[in-house]
Amino acid sequence: MKRIALFSAMALSIGLMGCASNGGGMASAGEDGSTYMTKSFKEVIATSFQAKGSAGLDRLVQTEAQHECSKYDYLGKPLPKDIAARIEKDHYSKVVYPADGQYFGDWKAGLKIAEDGKGMTWNDKPGTPNGGNCINCHQMIPNNPSQGNLGPSLIGYGKTRGNSEQIVKYTWARIYDSTSFNACSQMPPLGASHALTQQQMKDIMALLFDPNSPVNK
Amino acid sequence: MAYPMRMRANIEGDAVVVRVLMTHPEETGLLKDKEGKIIPAHFIQTVTCKNNDKTVLTCDWGTAISKNPFLEFRFKGGKSGDKVTVSWIDNKGDTSTADTTVS
């Protein structure tokens, strides 16, 4: 991910120290010596929000990955390799694969999920299925002008990659928690966050791999 | 119900260009409200545009004019100080009229 330091002068004077290796939540983050989680910034976060709908105040509490990525992005520096590797390993170890070994559902259902941008906001009803938000950021369907480009194009995904066990499991893990491969991935961890059910993930997998899916046409 | 309008009429070359912004819900009659009840159609049907007492343009509109309608039109023979008047009638018989001076 390419990020540009805003005002490099501001970032210069900052002394970095080692970071909390576990948890990394708001409470402990300020004590790591960085000028990111200052007392005043923590206060801004602590006083500015209110819970609404399903979106509670706990949603402001950062995971270790979120904290480290935010901090280094703000500083305009790359995340140190050792921290990145530790985060990725940790997340990868927590990926849950389908117990029945079945990775593919219905690509037609997957298409609907991919096009659906709803889910987990404070005005979405809890209990209703969430969307996958896929085409918000990825091109998936040929000749649809309204697809995003924050993520890479997925057009022809299965056709160009085949369906070896390795690529199938990798793809599942990517959707489940992209942080497993890139500590500061911009992609939401759709499985780990329980945004999508296993069945919904299988439907999206079918959309990506099925030769009859528009992705591979 | 009040339906304010905003208008401007400017001489551009040999034409008077009039730009009118109206307030109107422009309901198509095809949409439902939160309770699932059809929102009745409510839209402007005719617009009459005059320069002093002379009609310069009339419009017939259906339901596909956007909410808070905008109209830009032009006519010849106007001069600075003329009074341009725009008035409309909607399908419920409501009306609104506004005028402005050509500058």
Next chain:
Amino acid sequence: MNQTRRQVMQIGAGAAALGVAASAGLMPSIAQAADAPGWNAQLFEAKSFADVAKIWGGTPTESTDVSIIGPDIAENGAVVPVGVKSNAAGTTALGIVVEKNPTSLVAQFNMTDVSIPNVATRIKMAQTSNVYAVAKVGDKLLFSKKEIKVTLGGCGG
């Protein structure tokens, strides 16, 4: 407008329009109240450019004398800016027609001897469609068309 005039209109143009709509087997959804004098309900119930043209009484011919401008892609079908213009001498009316709207005619602009056939407005589009600028010139209907894609922008959430 006062009640009396409203009632008069109801049994005038409105009632006539209702009759037309009913005989055509259409839901008179937009013609049930008091239509404004001169407003042609039948025209605004037409479901295609061809039907609109039939009521106008002419065979449409594509012409470079007529032009239409609008965005290639509209991020919101509820508000689409469109301008129509005719360079043909003797243009008596301009029309905006959206082929794939539930009813096709959006607006008709009736010219006088001092009008310049060059108008702009904002229209609603139900979906991606050809949009026609039509000019009535004598007994001819000249048009040009432009496809405007309607697609929802934003996150959709």
Next chain:
Amino acid sequence: MKKRFIGIAISAAATTSFYALTLGVGLTPTVAHADSYIDMLNQMGGNPAEFNVSAGEKLFKEKRGPNHKSLETCDFGLGPGVLKGAYAQLPRYFADTGKVQDVESRLVTCMETIQGFSKEQIEKDVLKDPFAKNGGNATDIVNLAAYVAHQSDGMPMEVPQNTPQEKLSFENGKKFFWYRAGPYNFSCATCHAENDKQIKISKLPNLSTPDGEKAWVAATWPAYPDSQGVVRTLEWRMNDCMRQQRIAEPKYLSQVVIDLETYMGVMAKGHKILTPSFKR
């Protein structure tokens, strides 16, 4: 409201029109995005939010509250009653409140100090439900903000960075810009840190640097987003971004929103204000 009925470009040349601009410039985008749609609406003019500016002016000049006073002596940073250019320099630090305030926050201050509204009354009438429903009627505070902002229309954005408080507001805004949180792992930067990015068809401003693509978007609020059918302020934009970020709701006039406005205002430095503008 004084001048602009039609968009930025048109007012520049009397003979130019919607046609000349659009036909002249050519409207075939090489990349499939919809900026030309918004540009066309802005060029065409006739923004429905102009009615909100008028409504805001009426409210602003009306004697209201226990003190039966108008807001005409309200100080938006350039002295009591000076509106021209004031919005271009908001948010800014105000010594009397000891806070960095945006236009709505300052309006609330003046409603308290000048008009004599009680905190409870303001909580109930202003803070509790500041954002109109989609397609509804804008609230008083938003109409007032639209009016005050419009008095800086056409002027360059100059959000000040003179006091320690203003600098801190910028810095905390920048920090929050990069702050990832929530189940989707999103920060503002997820969508707004690179050029040439879009969500579906909608172009995204790059707010990570003043040189970023459309980093000046703060200069286009308050605006009339077609998808909303009602005038909206930057406070609303921050609120709705955080909704889609899947985090908790920022309180109205909260520090995080004001800090982000300061950050975005500085990103827009020098950019000519266009308000009310059209948005998607």
